[in-house]
Amino acid sequence: MSDYGLDKLKASRFLYWGIFLSLGFLILIGLASSAYMEHEGHYVTGMNNQIVWGLPHVFAVTLIVIASGVLNIASMSSAFNQKLYKPLAPLSALFAIAFLIAGLIVLVLDLGRPERLIVAMTTYNFKSIFAWNIFLYSGFFVILAIYLWTMLDFNVNKYSSTMGKLAFGWRIILTTGTGSIFGFLVAREAYATAVLAPLFIVMSLLYGTAVFYLLLRVISKLQNIPISDEITLSLRRLLIIFLVANIYFLVLYHITNIYISKHVAVELFILFNGGGYTTMFWIGQVGFGLFIPLVYEMTNNKNMRNLPLTLSSLMIVIGGFFAVAVIIIGGQAFQLNIFPDHIILESSFYDNQIHSYVPSIFEFGLGIGGTALGLIIILIMITNLKFIPYKK
Amino acid sequence: MSNRRNFLIKSASALAVTFVLPSIMSNKSYAKKPLAAKVTDKQSWGMHVDTSKCIDGCTACVDACNEENGLSGFGRPETDSQWIRKVKIKEKTTDKITTMPLMCQHCENPPCCDVCPTGASFKRIDGIVMVNQHTCIGCRYCMMACPFKARSFVHETLTKQNTNAPRGKGCVESCNLCVNRIDHGSKTTACEDACNKLGHSAITFGDLKDQSSKVVTAIKNHNPRRLRNDLNLQQKVFYSNI
Numbered sequence: 001m002s003d004y005g006l007d008k009l010k011a012s013r014f015l016y017w018g019i020f021l022s023l024g025f026l027i028l029i030g031l032a033s034s035a036y037m038e039h040e041g042h043y044v045t046g047m048n049n050q051i052v053w054g055l056p057h058v059f060a061v062t063l064i065v066i067a068s069g070v071l072n073i074a075s076m077s078s079a080f081n082q083k084l085y086k087p088l089a090p091l092s093a094l095f096a097i098a099f100l101i102a103g104l105i106v107l108v109l110d111l112g113r114p115e116r117l118i119v120a121m122t123t124y125n126f127k128s129i130f131a132w133n134i135f136l137y138s139g140f141f142v143i144l145a146i147y148l149w150t151m152l153d154f155n156v157n158k159y160s161s162t163m164g165k166l167a168f169g170w171r172i173i174l175t176t177g178t179g180s181i182f183g184f185l186v187a188r189e190a191y192a193t194a195v196l197a198p199l200f201i202v203m204s205l206l207y208g209t210a211v212f213y214l215l216l217r218v219i220s221k222l223q224n225i226p227i228s229d230e231i232t233l234s235l236r237r238l239l240i241i242f243l244v245a246n247i248y249f250l251v252l253y254h255i256t257n258i259y260i261s262k263h264v265a266v267e268l269f270i271l272f273n274g275g276g277y278t279t280m281f282w283i284g285q286v287g288f289g290l291f292i293p294l295v296y297e298m299t300n301n302k303n304m305r306n307l308p309l310t311l312s313s314l315m316i317v318i319g320g321f322f323a324v325a326v327i328i329i330g331g332q333a334f335q336l337n338i339f340p341d342h343i344i345l346e347s348s349f350y351d352n353q354i355h356s357y358v359p360s361i362f363e364f365g366l367g368i369g370g371t372a373l374g375l376i377i378i379l380i381m382i383t384n385l386k387f388i389p390y391k392k
Numbered sequence: 393m394s395n396r397r398n399f400l401i402k403s404a405s406a407l408a409v410t411f412v413l414p415s416i417m418s419n420k421s422y423a424k425k426p427l428a429a430k431v432t433d434k435q436s437w438g439m440h441v442d443t444s445k446c447i448d449g450c451t452a453c454v455d456a457c458n459e460e461n462g463l464s465g466f467g468r469p470e471t472d473s474q475w476i477r478k479v480k481i482k483e484k485t486t487d488k489i490t491t492m493p494l495m496c497q498h499c500e501n502p503p504c505c506d507v508c509p510t511g512a513s514f515k516r517i518d519g520i521v522m523v524n525q526h527t528c529i530g531c532r533y534c535m536m537a538c539p540f541k542a543r544s545f546v547h548e549t550l551t552k553q554n555t556n557a558p559r560g561k562g563c564v565e566s567c568n569l570c571v572n573r574i575d576h577g578s579k580t581t582a583c584e585d586a587c588n589k590l591g592h593s594a595i596t597f598g599d600l601k602d603q604s605s606k607v608v609t610a611i612k613n614h615n616p617r618r619l620r621n622d623l624n625l626q627q628k629v630f631y632s633n634i
Contacts, residue, residue: 041548041561048470049544052532112530112562120529123510130509187539336541339481346480
């Protein structure tokens with residue numbers, strides 16, 4: 001007989017509808033933004049023929065990376081048999097599904113022809129890592145759904161450990177696929193390295209754990225159940241390990257690029273003279289996202305664990321968003337090296353200058369709308385099904 | 393019942409007279425080769441650019457391409473399509489200045505086709521790299537992958553398109569070596585024609601498999617190079633005197 005049970009969210013109706021309608025409003029903004037961009041064409045966005053992937057892709061990739069990472073908690077329980085996390089495993093899988101849907105919806109609604117999604121689902125070029133990702137994402141969705149079922153239905157509960165292990169393996173491959181979208185681009189100096197795949201995996205572990213803790217905090221407030229000290233301490237330890245791992249792979253990625261002569265120029269751009277991108281890198285990605293939370297977590301007063309961990313998690317998520325922005329947009333902003341032995345003096349296609357990108361409000365609306373969709377799925381599910389653990 | 397049959401017969405006849413007959417009776421000058429003819433690997437289309445003959449400030453090739461493919465633009469250079477552009481470069485050690493047209497290089501190993509999730513970016517058996525406008529989903533991954541920034545995304549609604557160059561909002565497009573002309577039996581591209589017309593003759597288009605073709609002769613005579621040869625993409629556009 002287990003010592004915990006699962007319950008539905010018992011927030012007041014006022015609070016529930018307040019959150020529901022706020023998220024619904026954001027989703028409407030997202031839909032309106034997407035409809036406007038599709039109707040008018042992408043010229044109303046900040047994206048252009050130089051920066052072809054912009055803010056929607058930053059949102060989408062961040063959300064997909066988080067989707068893979070929040071499953072970490074369930075993996076700790078089923079793949080690594082950490083009993084502490086077992087009560088939280090269903091929530092973890094639910095978050096993963098919700099963020100996956102959120103990320104994919106942003107990605108799809110930014111396509112030039114979103115109505116051709118059926119083409120993408122039926123016509124494959126197996127040499128494309130993008131096509132592989134379509135399989136990886138839909139497969140992840142199906143595995144997560146079955147995994148959730150095995151966790152929540154007593155009759156099939158004996159399969160949950162197997163499904164958990166399968167989901168763990170799948171998410172590692174999935175994040176490798178997401179990182180490889182960039183790692184396989186030989187033409188762009190900022191990307192062409194396989195280190196991006198493990199970097200994306202540690203990013204997902206870090207951001208996913210931070211997001212899980214933040215959502216757990218919100219749910220514990222709404223449900224009026226405290227998070228146990230054991231969980232808090234364990235999550236804090238995990239975050240510290242993932243922060244260190246993230247710093248390690250980030251340093252490795254940049255040192256690799258500096259070592260490859262033809263990648264030096266783009267490295268100097270990101271690290272030193274890239275203006276906004278350099279600021280985003282050092283202050284957003286490195287400062288906010290990695291070093292401040294690491295120092296803070298290793299030195300904070302243990303008597304007030306929850307608040308520092310919340311602040312650290314918030315900083316990690318914001319830093320993570322900047323990290324993805326630096327990789328996606330910063331990597332494109334640096335002009336292609338079409339003529340390695342020459343300087344381009346004139347070009348009507350901006351070949352000789354750093355490409356500019358100013359995101360539009362519509363792109364931001366789409367990204368926020370997608371994120372809200374993920375959160376509303378979580379809200380609806382935990383209100384109607386028993387996901388929230390309590391001590392018997 | 394018979395009324396309905398009569399109505400259907402009359403409607404079908406009217407449609408046939410309006411749409412089918414004119415196309416059968418048409419005697420357009422470029423329709424020398426039937427479009428039904430299969431594309432084969434007997435040809436491999438390619439191009440040679442002699443940059444020593446390319447004139448600084450001349451945009452005849454660009455203008456001709458724009459006219460051929462209906463790339464009128466919207467006065468927004470950052471988002472308007474450019475299938476071919478002129479660039480001016482300076483050699484880092486010798487300071488030698490060169491101007492040249494830059495367009496899709498029609499790689500033998502095209503990264504754009506490798507990354508395209510739906511296979512909309514494809515290489516024809518005769519070497520032409522192009523986009524299937526019906527299956528392109530507008531993800532722009534090919535634009536991320538192209539080392540020559542040869543592709544454009546259609547950022548806004550198009551009107552008054554040329555019938556020989558179908559394009560669509562939300563799809564990616566690029567130089568297709570005037571595939572419509574080639575498939576109708578033409579031996580030249582619009583940019584080559586324009587360059588020749590001005591007497592510059594910097595661009596030579598032709599069949600790389602035909603040892604007696606102008607393009608093969610030009611390549612033999614000039615010892616040209618491919619751009620970014622280090623990537624081993626085996627492009628079919630060659631540049632000499634860079």
